[in-house]
């Protein structure tokens with residue numbers, strides 16, 4: 001079973017990006033991958049939210065570091081086959 005979670009984040013400057021988490025578990029194999037879309041990796045978030053502290057997203061437009069307070073929406077997408085990005 002593969003599950004993809006997309007966390008949308010909006011910077012105060014208006015730029016919008018997202019963090020895509022992919023999880024796969026069929027009982028034998030499991031992996032986890034978090035990738036950024038339309039966001040940079042060089043943020044400075046160091047708080048309690050594991051997703052943001054692991055990916056440290058920042059805005060590619062203005063350079064601001066983004067944290068969970070900038071998350072605007074979360075969607076879960078179950079997929080029988082997830083293609084790795």
Ligand SMILES: [Zn+2]
Nearest residue numbers: 011013059062
């Ligand atoms: Zn920005």
